Amino acid sequence: MKKHIEIVTPAAPGTLHGNRITALRWQKFLSRLKFQTTVTEKWSGKPCDALIALHGLRSHDSINKFKKSYPHHPVILIMTGTDIYRDLKDAPQVTKSMKMADAIVILQPSAMDSLPRQFHHKVRVIYQSVKSITRKTPPKRHFLASIIGHLRPEKDPFCAAESLQSLPKNSKIKLVQLGEAMSPDFKKQARAMEKTSPRYQWLGKLGHAKTLQWLSRSHVMIISSIMEGGAHVVSEAIAIGVPVIASDIPGNRGLLGEKYPAYYPVGDSKALSKMLTQAETNPAFYQKLSKAIAFRKKITRPELELQSIQKLVKGLV
Structure with missing residues (x-):
């Protein structure tokens, strides 16, 4: 039995x-x-x-x-x-x-x-x-950054959207945010940001398969959390091979490794903006991130x- x-x-x-x-x-x-x-x-x-x-x-x-x-x-x-x-x-x-x-x-x-x-x-x-997922070809007209997770305080959900204000004018970065707003205020804030920033789009709650489609065609994924036990979406990005730009917290370091080259101070939207710009404009840095992610794939x-x-x-x- x-x-x-x-x-x-x-x-x-x-x-x-x-x-x-x-x-x-x-x-x-x-x-x-x-x-x-x-x-x-x-x-x-x-x-x-x-x-x-x-x-x-x-x-x-x-x-x-x-x-x-x-x-x-x-x-x-x-x-x-x-x-x-x-x-x-x-x-x-x-x-x-x-x-x-x-x-x-x-x-x-x-x-x-x-x-x-x-x-x-x-x-x-x-x-x-994470089950094996094929990485899709990222868009050519813009540099796609995704942020995935329900909009709640622990995720610092708007740090990434705020970082867009500090980007150079000629930047082709676009940010797609996926996840359900866990309060009416967060919903209002996401809608307001869509109106004020042409670079930002909030797609709300999507099914897991559609979410993975967005992740798999992103140039980078951002994880801006204040606290994480070990975010599954980071494991998914590692498994697919999508470079991650991460808030400097133990939960992210534990998955990405102490020597991972793309941590920014928690809540610092300007530092995040600089790192996004570096990923977009510096091929050597982007290659370094891709290699660091590939090195972690075995844990997923x-x-x-x-x-x-x-x-x-x-x-x-």
């Missing part, structure tokens, strides 16, 4: 939040490893051989109830960026979730530096993988994530 694993993610079905995408990808891998799986928003209360929970704060109740009902059944906690870089300081539930967990998964190695030392023995780094291989999940789960279940 197949072992049953329940995966809990607070991200609702049909959303494109990173937590939901991670849960569904783990479900596919676990099915390949011959486990029976269910994805829920909170623990169903039904018996299962193990619980995998994304988000130490928002899944705390599920972890707590499961451990009280099945104290000897393992819990795997997959920690998110908000867990590690925001809630760990202020919400005791995150630490309690880490105590109850039998294993803790982080999505890039830099996150380890922010976790309490007492939990380090439980921690495993499992990089997020599905076989690596499958092997890592197999080793973790088989050791616990």
Whole structure:
């Protein structure tokens, strides 16, 4: 009889939040490893051989109830960026979730530096993988930059749009922003920016396949986040081979590497503008970015994530 694993993610079905995408990808891998799986928003209360929970704060109740009902059944906690870089300081539930967990998964190695030392023995780094996607030919008439992610404060969603104001007049950079506005104010701001900047277009929420089409034909992708556990869209850009211009935060450094040549200070739209101009006008710099991205491609291989999940789960279940 197949072992049953329940995966809990607070991200609702049909959303494109990173937590939901991670849960569904783990479900596919676990099915390949011959486990029976269910994805829920909170623990169903039904018996299962193990619980995998994304988000130490928002899944705390599920972890707590499961451990009280099945104290000897393992819990795997997959920690998110908000867990590690925001809630760990202020919400005791995150630490309690880490105590109850039998294993803790982080999505890039830099996150380890922010976790309490007492939990380090439980921690495993499992990089997020991406199915092979062919890179499309970027447009010839302009230099296409994309920024992908729901518009919410953690993403610093308008730093990239603001950087357009500092570009040289002869620049051919165009910025396409994809992602749902998570507040009416953000929606209003995106619409206002479209009216004032001919270089900027906000496409709102698109399906995953269409989003990848835009990414695969971009000259560069921008990730402007203030905090990230390890953004899946960065892994997608690496897998496709699209150079990334990234805010200088641990979550980006953990995926792109300490020596990656295109970090800018968080929130600094002028520094981002200079880096975009360099990518557009300096072929040697652009080639350097392309090579640095190609060097990281190995961490996004599905076989690596499958092997890592197999080793973790088989050791616990």
